[in-house]
Amino acid sequence: MPETLISDILKEKLQCSQVRLRRSGTSALNQFQVYDTDRGDFFVKISASRDFSMLEAEGKGLELMEKTQTVRVPHSYLSGIKDSTAFLIIEFLDLRSHTSQSHEDLGRGLAQMHLHPGPEDYGLDHDNTIGLTPQVNTWTSSWIEFYRTYRLEFQLRMIEEKYSDTDLLEMAEPLLNRFPDLFAGLEVKPSLLHGDLWGGNTAALADGTPVVYDPACYYGHHEADLSMTGMFGGFSSYFFSAYHELIPESPGSAERIKVYQLYHYLNHYLLFGSSYRSACVDIMRRF
Structure with missing residues (x-):
């Protein structure tokens, strides 16, 4: 998915006015992009439109766990399909090894x-x-x-x-x-x-x-x-x-x-x- 398309989604749906792509890559299941914005940092999972239900369900799972207020999870903001590509936008967290x-x-x-x-x-x-x-x-x-x-x-x-x-x-x-x-x-x-x-x-x-x-x-x-x-x-x-x-x-x-x-x-x-x-x-x- 082009950078400009995700940038437009962040601006339109999450009211970000300043958006910068920090990095992108590929995991075992999908592509990802990390964005710095004036409204926080976002981690975006990107896949084919046929995988939308998988990404949507992941977002719902994060919401369920977050509502218990027991374990820290990335906040789930938005999932959807744009130009035949599925996406999930969640909170970016700077993760370290466990102690x-x-x-x-x-x-x-x-x-x-x-x-x-x-x-x-x-x-x-x-x-x-x-x-x-x-x-x-x-x-x-x-x-x-x-x-x-x-x-x-x-x-x-x-x-x-x-x-x-x-x-x-x-x-x-x-x-x-x-x-x-x-x-x-x-x-x-x-x-x-x-x-x-x-x-x-x-x-x-x-x-x-x-x-x-x-x-x-x-x-x-x-x-x-x-x-x-x-x-x-x-x-x-x-x-x-x-x-x-x-x-x-x-x-x-x-x-x-x-x-x-x-x-x-x-x-x-x-x-x-x-x-x-x-x-x-x-x-x-x-x-």
């Missing part, structure tokens, strides 16, 4: 977000994406039904369709049938989840305030948000200690978190290929 204190504050803030009052059902009022993969969030009264149907089975069927991997769904059956046992005696209250909380989606400001971004939000079991924190590193003991001070671990959490990790390994298999298949199989064989 032990910011990790502790992040754990506490995430727990507070998970404890924030939510709806009675699981899901969300709109679908979104996890990476580039569609994420279906149909409201469901049962967490077991929601997670089995719209997380694991949905991914398994997409993998079967893309890779003709007919064995994986069959291998998952024992695990899917064990869901009632895994959640026996556990009250699962719907919590607002970031949904894609790996180390690359969190950082800190210069003053140490932790920030999260690039969400794939929905309402679900709080343990699901901890699953990716244990997959690829990037989260210290300070984070977990602070989190569990507010939300203590429940019996069986280690097994359930493995099940929640399966969703993300399946998604990596779907997106990046069969090198992630063995990680999926290893989790299934535990059950």
Whole structure:
């Protein structure tokens, strides 16, 4: 998208009178531009018009998290389509690496977000994406039904369709049938989840305030948000200690978190290929 087009949008929609492009680049999912203006600094994500719903949903997720007033996120200003190109304009934040204190504050803030009052059902009022993969969030009264149907089975069927991997769904059956046992005696209250909380989606400001971004939000079991924190590193003991001070671990959490990790390994298999298949199989064989 030409610089002048985004500049015009910033002037027309956000009442900026002085606009300067600071830098531009490309991420794994889209292009981006950073603008300095007299009304603050903006980070603009740019993609094809077919990806508008993905960018729009990301903006809605940031708004949901911001409304809880628990964790710092970039403010979402505007999403739209202009000249066949989709865009999302959010607050630009100058991000740094985490410190032990910011990790502790992040754990506490995430727990507070998970404890924030939510709806009675699981899901969300709109679908979104996890990476580039569609994420279906149909409201469901049962967490077991929601997670089995719209997380694991949905991914398994997409993998079967893309890779003709007919064995994986069959291998998952024992695990899917064990869901009632895994959640026996556990009250699962719907919590607002970031949904894609790996180390690359969190950082800190210069003053140490932790920030999260690039969400794939929905309402679900709080343990699901901890699953990716244990997959690829990037989260210290300070984070977990602070989190569990507010939300203590429940019996069986280690097994359930493995099940929640399966969703993300399946998604990596779907997106990046069969090198992630063995990680999926290893989790299934535990059950």
